[in-house]
Amino acid sequence: xxxxxxxxxxxxxxxxxxxxxxxxxxxxxxxxxxxxxxRRGDELTxxxxxxxxxxxxxxLPAIHGGVTAAFLEITSVITLSWAYLWExxxxxxxxxxxxxxxxxxxxxxxxxxxxxxxxxxLPRDAYARAVVSRSGRRYASVHVEAWQDHVSKRxxxxxxxxxxxxxxx
Numbered sequence: 001x002x003x004x005x006x007x008x009x010x011x012x013x014x015x016x017x018x019x020x021x022x023x024x025x026x027x028x029x030x031x032x033x034x035x036x037x038x039r040r041g042d043e044l045t046x047x048x049x050x051x052x053x054x055x056x057x058x059x060l061p062a063i064h065g066g067v068t069a070a071f072l073e074i075t076s077v078i079t080l081s082w083a084y085l086w087e088x089x090x091x092x093x094x095x096x097x098x099x100x101x102x103x104x105x106x107x108x109x110x111x112x113x114x115x116x117x118x119x120x121x122l123p124r125d126a127y128a129r130a131v132v133s134r135s136g137r138r139y140a141s142v143h144v145e146a147w148q149d150h151v152s153k154r155x156x157x158x159x160x161x162x163x164x165x166x167x168x169x
Contacts, residue, residue, distance in 0.1 A: 015089065020082065023078060023085075079131075110160060114158060136164070139163065
């Protein structure tokens with residue numbers, strides 16, 4: 001009995017990166033804010049590079065609260081979608097090229113999203129990581145935390161509940 005030859009690592013990485021890029025590029029507001037995602041295996045870390053347009057209070061200066069909330073929600077939705085689609089991306093059931101051409105899976109819809117502002121977001125890069133607490137066929141719960149200089153010094157966190165798409169197409 002012979003085992004099938006595994007795909008080369010570069011092919012797998014390219015497929016994962018292309019799928020993530022297509023998912024992120026599907027939401028114009030993500031590109032407007034400049035949010036990027038650092039992928040390590042199945043774990044995503046969102047990066048919000050600093051830009052003057054993100055400042056809400058120039059006297060402090062501090063990142064606008066709406067930008068902070070949007071950054072947390074974007075991180076939650078993309079992480080949840082990534083977890084939801086992971087097996088199909090890995091098996092090749094979802095084609096990243098088709099995703100890039102506009103054949104995108106449906107994104108989860110926000111039911112509610114509660115943000116805790118722990119301190120002012122300083123004028124520098126911000127990072128966020130989400131954890132899917134519960135994910136079922138119809139409903140998912142996600143917790144997300146954002147930090148700037150040190151992961152243990154969060155400046156915001158949030159919990160969101162999402163309605164999952166009925167199908168992946």
